[in-house]
Structures are given as C-alpha cells and as structure tokens.
Amino acid sequence: MAPDRTLRVALLGCGTVGAEMVRLLHEQSADLTARIGARVELAGIAVRRPGRDRGGLPVDPALFTTDALSLVKRDDVDVVVEVVGGIEPARGWLIEALRAGKSVVTANKALLAEDGAALHAAAAEGGADLYYEAAVAGAIPLLRPLRESLHGDTITRVTGIVNGTTNYILSAMDETGAGFAEALERATELGYAEADPTADIEGFDAAAKAAILASLAFHTRVTAADVYREGITDVSAADVASAAEQGCVIKLLCLAERSGDAVSVRVHPAMIPRSHPLAAVGDAFNAVFVEARAAGELMFYGRGAGGAPTASAVLGDLVAVGRHRLSGVRAAGESAYADLRVRPMGQASTRYHIRLDVADRPGVLATVANVFAAHDVSIGTVRQSGRGADAALVIVTHLAPDAALAATVAQLRELDIVRSVASVLRVEGS
C-alpha cells in the first residue's frame, strides 16, 4: 500500500456489477476511507470497449484499458476486483495477482466452482486474501458466516434458492401466468441474468453456487462437475398449474447434504408446498437455510442478483481485504481438510410427482402400481383427473433412492396403457 495510505484497486469489468461498484465507491468514498483507514483509489478499469458511453459514470475515462493482465501486474496495484466472469482469461489474471501478493475480490462463481483450488493455492503462495461473497446469493452475507461464524459448529445441510433469474421466471409464471421467454427477457433487462442466460436457465449458475456452498459448509472440495444439475427449461405452464392445484409452487432448489464421509449436492426444480418458507421467496430474491448441529436452523434471505446488491457484497469484501492489508494480516485460507467423497445422484433420497396420461380402463391403476412395487418405491397419494381421452393419473411417491424412481419412470414409459409421462417433478419440503 502507498505510504500515503491509499488502497489502489484494479477493477476488471465494468458491466452490471462493475458500474454499480464504481458508483458506490464514488458516493461512499469518505465513509469507506474511515472504515478501512485508507483511501480507495481506482488504479485502472479493464473492459472490452473503453470508448463505450457509460451514462455519466463518475470515473476518469483515462482509467479504462483493454489490457487486464498489464493492469493486474502493475506495481502500484494493491487489490484486484474481478467482475468480468467466465473461466479464462479471468483465472490467469487472478492467479497472477494472488501469486504476486495482491488480494482478490471476485464475484465469479463459475471460476470458483471450476477451479477454486488453483485460486486458493495461489492465494496461499502469495500470502494474499481471496474473498468472494458476491459469488453466491449476491448481497446476502452468507459465505462470511460459513467461512467464519459457523466454524465452531458442524453443518449438516444447506438448502436454498440461489439463482435470481430462474426464481424471477418461476415466480412470474406462477403469479401472473407470464410465459417463460418473456420473463427471461425481463430478468435480463433487470441485470439478473448471466452474460449467457443459458447458465441460469439450465442450472449451471446454481450448480456453481451449490459447489461453493458445499465446499465451505462441509470443509471439503466440491466442484461444479460434482453437482447433479437440472435446469428449468422443461418446466411447463401445465406443471406450474398442476403444482398450484396441489397447493405447491415450483422452485429451482439447491440441496447439499453431508452424511458420514460423503456429500450429496444437487440442483433441480422441485415442487414445494405454498406453506414452506422458500415458497414465499419471489422475484429475484434468494434464500438459504443452513442446518447445523449446535446452531439448529438458520435462514439467510435477500437480493441474490442485480448490479447494486451484488456490488454491495463486493465492496464489503473490499473493505475486509483493505483492512487486512493495512494491518498486515491475512484471512484464513481454504478449509478442505474433511476431504469427503461425492455421493452419486442415484443414491439421493427424493420424492417424485408424476403425471401420466393413461387409458381409462379397468386394471390401469393396478398395472401402474405394480411397476412402483417392482422398484420398491412406495406410493404416497394417487389422484385421477378426467375421463376417457383426458384421463390423467397424478402419483406422488414417498422417499426413495433417485435411481429407483428414475427406473420406475423409465418402465412406466414402456407400458402401452401409458400414453405419455406428461411430467416428472421432484417434491421437497413436505
């Protein structure tokens, strides 16, 4: 840090999050100086298009550069804030910074979930801090509690809604009957969606967050590839309506559980009862339940996406790393000592809600029930709606291994009395 007590920050990226961070830095400059004990100054801002009109952003245009690597390497840079996203070139920039002893604040969940180990190793090598509160559940202080406050406890389960875009879409489909495409377009306009929204709607973004949460909660290493993932592109208006008929809503859930020496981590749409606390989480809000042996149940709720909420988390991290630099200390590094194995999805215990279009004739119910019995899957409820060509059977199972449920559905598809398996949704929280 410069002798005049200035913390010089290289900002990589000035899009939805970066621009809000610049704005907040400017507006809160005096308070941040008082809180850190040093003035924060932007040393440079790496972007793809330096000449772009940035709508009166309070920043000197001379700070913009397209050469992020040279900016990171500059001797006068103390801290690197990365809000670009993606694996490369971000990984190369951050490893360079950390090895050189420059602390890093990043919102890049994709990179942390893909190769967090390399970033943590570089941070240890350079004696630098690596903070990433914005990477999971935006503004919600969640990773700091997992990294610090709960280190005296044993976390057994983490469940939540961690993707704002899909929650916005599913809430709109449920509340206003909006179409999928229209709701996604609006979520993108509002700055919730990733640069490529496929990451949101196919569940990759939530899976990356699930990997980060499971790693921190269970003191192990879980990567995005370890997470079972399904997105919401197959959730139809009919599914939403069918859930509503049964007093349920559909949410994209993240579920991470520890049992013994193994973890199971999954992301998929699921039906939950309207009375469940997660059912009330609307718009782009996120909510995460943490269950710990001594603490019991904890719930974290707030804005999981959007420029300003995410910038709030980035700035909180910047204050922390700034203070550490000033006092010459470093936060605890990665804690992955538990080294747990990852349980395959087939072994996870789940429940299914299955809607079958069936022929309306005697014996159908018995034939269908036999298929469930053959796979040792116990049926909770059966409901028949319609008659003749419109007959549908809605079956909700008890808990069973996911592999047994999947095999049941595969065999149901083969029955000639089953015209189609209209929908299969997991059920949680009841």
Ligand SMILES: NC(=O)C1=CN([C@@H]2O[C@H](COP(=O)(O)OP(=O)(O)OC[C@H]3O[C@@H](n4cnc5c(N)ncnc54)[C@H](O)[C@@H]3O)[C@@H](O)[C@H]2O)C=CC1
């Ligand atoms: N938007 C949101 O609600 C949230 C975003 N995040 C994460 O924050 C990061 C940034 O997200 P957004 O601001 O939404 O993205 P964005 O697409 O709006 O902004 C990305 C910025 O990076 C710059 N950039 C891209 N490639 C570059 C390169 N090769 N060299 C220099 N600059 C380059 C672009 O010019 C742009 O300024 C991502 O990792 C995202 O996953 C995390 C939480 C919430």
Ligand SMILES: N[C@@H](CC=O)C(=O)O
């Ligand atoms: N695209 C993400 C942004 C925040 O992480 C989301 O929709 O949650």
Ligand code: NA
């Ligand atoms: Na957060």
